[in-house]
Amino acid sequence: MNQANLFRSKLESAGANEAAINCFIRAFELLEQGTDFDLPEAQIQPALDVPQMEDVLIADPELQAKLMGETVVIKLNGGLGTSMGLQAPKSLLRVKEDQNFLDLMVQQSDFLRQRSGKHVNFLLMNSFSTSEGTNSYLQKHPDYAKAEELEMLQNFSPKVLQETLEPASYAKNEQLEWCPPGHGDIYTALSGTGWLDRLLAQGVKYAFVSNSDNLGAILDPGLLAYFSNSEQPFLMEVTRRTPSDSKGGHLARRATDGQFLLREVAQCPDGDLDQFQDINKHKFFNTNNLWLRLDVLKELMDETGGFLPLPVITNKKTLDPRDPNSPGVYQLETAMGAAIECFKGAGAVCVPRSRFAPVKKTSDLLALRSDAYEIAENGQVMLVAERQGTPPTVQLSGHYKFVDQLDTLGLPSLKGASKLTVDGLVTFAPGVIIKGEVTITNSEESPLVIAAGTYENTTVSNES
Numbered sequence: 001m002n003q004a005n006l007f008r009s010k011l012e013s014a015g016a017n018e019a020a021i022n023c024f025i026r027a028f029e030l031l032e033q034g035t036d037f038d039l040p041e042a043q044i045q046p047a048l049d050v051p052q053m054e055d056v057l058i059a060d061p062e063l064q065a066k067l068m069g070e071t072v073v074i075k076l077n078g079g080l081g082t083s084m085g086l087q088a089p090k091s092l093l094r095v096k097e098d099q100n101f102l103d104l105m106v107q108q109s110d111f112l113r114q115r116s117g118k119h120v121n122f123l124l125m126n127s128f129s130t131s132e133g134t135n136s137y138l139q140k141h142p143d144y145a146k147a148e149e150l151e152m153l154q155n156f157s158p159k160v161l162q163e164t165l166e167p168a169s170y171a172k173n174e175q176l177e178w179c180p181p182g183h184g185d186i187y188t189a190l191s192g193t194g195w196l197d198r199l200l201a202q203g204v205k206y207a208f209v210s211n212s213d214n215l216g217a218i219l220d221p222g223l224l225a226y227f228s229n230s231e232q233p234f235l236m237e238v239t240r241r242t243p244s245d246s247k248g249g250h251l252a253r254r255a256t257d258g259q260f261l262l263r264e265v266a267q268c269p270d271g272d273l274d275q276f277q278d279i280n281k282h283k284f285f286n287t288n289n290l291w292l293r294l295d296v297l298k299e300l301m302d303e304t305g306g307f308l309p310l311p312v313i314t315n316k317k318t319l320d321p322r323d324p325n326s327p328g329v330y331q332l333e334t335a336m337g338a339a340i341e342c343f344k345g346a347g348a349v350c351v352p353r354s355r356f357a358p359v360k361k362t363s364d365l366l367a368l369r370s371d372a373y374e375i376a377e378n379g380q381v382m383l384v385a386e387r388q389g390t391p392p393t394v395q396l397s398g399h400y401k402f403v404d405q406l407d408t409l410g411l412p413s414l415k416g417a418s419k420l421t422v423d424g425l426v427t428f429a430p431g432v433i434i435k436g437e438v439t440i441t442n443s444e445e446s447p448l449v450i451a452a453g454t455y456e457n458t459t460v461s462n463e464s
Contacts, residue, residue, distance in 0.1 A: 003028070003032065003165055003166060004025050004028055004029060004032075006166060006167055007024060007025060007028055007158055007160075007167055008021055008025060010158050010167050011024060011158065014156070014178075016155065016156070017155075017192035017193070017306075018192065018305070018306065019188050019191045019192030019301075019305065019306025019307055020155040020156075020181075020185075020188055020189075020192050020307075022304075022305040022306055022307055023155075023181070023185075023188045023305075023306070023307035024157050024158070024181070024332065026307070026309065027157075027312045027332040027334070028160065028165075028332065030312050031160065031165070031312065031314060031330060031332060032165060035312070037267055037311045037312060037313075038267055038268070038269050039252075039261070039263045039267045039268065040268075040269050040271075040272055041272040041275050041276075042255070043254065043255050043256075044252040044253060044254060044255055044261070044263060045252065045253045045254075045255050045258075046252060046253070046281050046282055046283070047238075047250075047251040047252055047253055047260065047282075047283070047284055047348065048283075050238060050251070050284055050348050050349065050350045051349055051350065052349075052350050053220075053223060053237075053349050053350060053351045053352065056223070056226045056349060057220070057222030057223060057225075057226060058222050058225035058226050058229060059222055060225055061221075063225050063228075064116070064221035064222065064224065064225050065115075065116040065117060065118060065221075066118075067206065067221070067224050067225060067228050068112060068115075068116040068118050068120045068219070068221060068224065069116065069118030069119065069120070069203075070203060070204055070205045070206055071120060071121065071204065071205070071206040071207065071208060071219065071224060072120075072121035072122070072123050072199055072204050072206070072207050072208075072294075073108075073109065073112070073120065073121065073122050073123070073207075073208050073219050074123045074124075074125060074152075074186070074207055074208070074209045074210075075105055075122075075123070075124050075125070075209075075210060075211070075212040076125050076183050076186065076209070076210070076211050076212055076336075077089065077091050077124045077125060077126050077127075077130055077134060077212040078125060078126060078127030078129070078130055078154045078180060078183075079127075079130070079212075079213070080129050080130065081093060081403075083360070083361070084361065084362055084365070084401070084402055084403050085401070085402030085403055085404060085405075086403060088133050089102075089126075089129075089130035089133045089134050089137075090130075090212070090213055090359075091105070091130070091134065091212045091213070092133060092134075092137055093359075093365070093403065094369075095215065095359075095365070095368055095369065095381065096368070096369060096373070096375055096381065099375070100137075101212055101213060101215065102134065102137055102138065102141075102212075103141075104215055104375070104379050104381065105122075105212065105215075105379070106138075106141045106143075106144055106379075107375075107378075107379035108218050108219075108378060108379035108380065109122045109144075109379075110143075110379075111377065111378040111379055112219055112221075112378075115221075115378075116221070120219070121199065121202075121204055122144070122150055123150055123151075123152055123195065124150055124151055124152070124212070125152045125153075125154055125186055125189060126151055126152070126153055126154065127153070127154045127180060128153065128154075128156065131147075131151065131153060134151075135147045135151065138150075152189055152190065152193050152195050153189065153193065154180060154181070154185055154189055155181055155185050155188060155189055155192065156178045156179070156180065156181065157178065157179055157180070157181040157331070157332055157333075158177060158178060158179075159176075159177055159178065159179050159317075159319060159329040159330070159331055160329055160330040160331075160332065161319075161327055161328070161329055161330075162316065162327070162328035162329060162330055163327065163328065168319050168327065168329050170319055170320065170326075172320070173320070176319060176320055176321075177319075179317075179331040179333075180333075181332070181333055181334065182313065182333030182334045182335055182336075183211075183288070183334075183335060183336045184308070184310045184333070184334025184335050184336045184338060184339065185334065185336075186209060186336050187297065187301065187307060187308045187310075187336070187339065188306060188307040188308075190297070191298075191301050191306040191307065192306055196294060196297065196298055196301075197298075199294060200294055200295060200298060204294060205293065205294055205295060206224065206227065206228065206291065206292065206293065206294065207290075207291070207292040207294055208224070208289070208290075208291055209288075209289070209290045209291075209292065209336065210287075210288060210289045210290070211288050211358060213358050213359045213360070214287070214288070214289070214355075214356065214357060214358045215357060215368075215379075215380065215381035216354050216355045216356055216357035216380060216381060216382060217237075217287070217289045217355055217356070218355075218378060218379065218380045223291075223349070224291075226349075227291045230347060231345075232293075232343075232345055232346060232347040233292075233293040233296035233297075233343040233344070233345060233346060234290070234291070234292055234293070234296075234339065234340055234342075234343035234346035234347070235290070235291035235346070235347050235348065235349060236251070236260070236262075236286055236287075236289075236290055236291075236337060236340050236346070236347070236348045236349075237286075237287045237289035237290070237291075237348075237349055237351045237355060237356075238251050238284035238285060238286055238287060238348050238349070238350055238351070239284065239285065239287055239350060239351055239352070239353055239355070239356055240279075240283055240284065240350065240353075241279040241282065241283060241284065241285045242279065243279065245279065245285050246276075246277040246278075246279055247265050247277065248265075248285045248286075249262050249263060249264040249265065249285060249286050249335070249337065250262070250263055250276070250282040250283075250284060250285050250286075251282070251284040251285065251286065251340075251348055252282060254341070259341055259344070259346075260340045260341065260346050260347070260348060261338070261340060261341040262286055262335070262337045262338050262340055262341070263276070263282075264313070264335065264338075266313055267311065284348065284350060286337040287351065287355060287356040288336065288337060289351070289355060289356070290336065290337065290339075296343065300342060300343070308339050308342050309342065310334040310335070310338045310339060310342070311334065311335075311338050312332055312333070312334060313332070313333045313334065313335065314330050314331075314332060315330065315331040315332075315333060316328060316329075316330060317329055317330075317331055352389060353389055353390075353391070354380075354382050354383060354389060357373075357381060357382075357391070361396075361401075362396060362400050362401060362402065362403060362405070362406040363394040363395060363396045363400075364394075365403070365406060366394050366396065366400075366406060366409070366411070366414075367391060367392055367394045367414060368381065369411055370392075370411060370412070370413065370414040370415070371384070371413050371414065371415045372384060372387055372391065372392050372414040372415050372417070384415060386415055386416070387415070392414045392417040392418060392419065392420065393418065393419040393420070394414070394419075394420050395419070395420070395421045395422070396409075396422050397422060397423045397424055399424065399425050400422070408427065408447075409422070409426060409427065409428060410427055410428030410429065410430070410432070410450075411428065412428045412432035412433065412434050412450075413432065413433040413434060414434055416433070416434070416435040416436070416456075417434040417435060417436065417437075417438065418436055418437050419436075419437040419438070420434050420438055420440075421438070421439040421440065422440050423439070423440065423441045423442070424440075424441055424442030424443060424444070424448065424462075425442055425444070425445070425446065425447040425448065426440050426442055426447055426448050426449075426450060427447040427448070427449045427450065428450050429449060429450060429451050429452050430452060431452030431453070432450050432451075432452055432453065432455065433453070433454040433455065434455055434456075435454060435455070435456035435457070436456045436457035437457055438455050438456070438457070438458055438459070438460070439458075439459045439460070440459075440460045440461070441459065441460070441461040441462070442461065442462045443461075443462060444462050448460075448461075448462050
């Protein structure tokens with residue numbers, strides 16, 4: 001039995017659907033053939049002609065309401081937030097007051113339905129790790145309590161041994177033989193689970209897709225109307241890169257035909273890294289907020305067996321992430337934004353930074369929980385007006401890497417802060433106001449208590 005058939009047999013035994021099997025086998029065969037997915041600078045051109053969101057919005061309430069009834073909002077909800085010490089769905093993490101990500105997504109969905117008078121479809125792409133916890137929590141929201149009406153399960157991929165390119169086997173913990181396939185799996189999952197056909201049969205033509213931890217990403221009716229009128233099959237929301245985004249994937253055009261594509265740092269040859277990180281040359285990065293024409297997606301995937309032929313990302317890991325001496329493996333993944341190159345006539349739109357506010361670290365969570373952000377009527381978490389669109393920069397030492405550690409820090413006012421740096425153990429008393437750039441340093445083993453008051457453009461330490 002050849003290697004590909006070994007993987008097919010393993011996937012079939014695990015109950016994978018045919019679309020997921022076809023998608024993985026393609027990725028494996030590309031790995032086996034040594035396919036090079038590098039995108040050198042010579043093969044691309046900068047993306048320059050990207051319209052601004054405010055210039056393309058269509059203010060037609062009647063059209064907007066009609067289109068919302070033909071749209072599904074899909075949230076990627078497969079993460080556990082293990083990087084922040086969580087073992088439950090990341091979307092159950094408290095964000096503002098007593099509301100978590102799921103509560104706010106429900107609020108956003110309810111607002112759209114009330115505004116449009118239509119049943120705006122809502123779908124969560126859960127993983128096997130988040131399904132039970134998510135569906136259990138949603139029992140408190142009766143309109144979202146039936147998993148069969150809103151859940152699409154993410155697929156799973158076998159790990160590949162680096163040395164032999166065989167399926168990884170691990171008797172100590174068979175679950176570690178598997179890995180998530182990356183968020184590019186959304187297309188395969190839509191096809192393989194039957195949700196794509198189901199949505200199309202219901203008259204749903206458009207999809208708005210975003211990450212569940214990005215509470216700035218809401219369905220904007222004016223942008224939906226623009227997407228519909230443009231007749232583009234795929235629209236990527238991008239925003240301007242800043243120095244902190246220089247290592248993130250950027251939008252570009254293929255030199256040969258001008259087709260939009262997404263270039264990730266893993267696809268950039270070492271010699272081109274300086275140009276990759278040049279934010280004045282490559283100005284836009286992908287927010288992972290995407291708009292899809294489902295009928296076009298269906299046509300494309302019917303041609304290939306239920307998946308899109310996306311570039312494959314080969315992540316090198318150890319079989320047991322906690323054991324550096326365990327065998328080396330490849331995790332074969334894809335990115336959903338890379339699909340922009342699969343849709344002829346795909347477009348991009350430059351959106352305000354307010355539509356990109358993901359929570360990846362506890363420093364992001366501290367800023368989001370602070371008074372620098374507020375919850376709008378539509379459920380969008382957004383910067384308060386005083387911030388003028390610029391989020392505060394927060395840097396926390398390793399003492400606050402995990403959420404339970406963050407809860408011991410306290411919550412200062414950051415509405416007027418430009419940058420807060422915390423180095424060492426610190427406790428903010430109630431009533432602390434941070435303004436401008438403030439650094440707090442503590443070299444002692446016991447927390448430095450910051451008393452109530454205003455701290456502006458200053459450094460505070462246990463030696464002060």
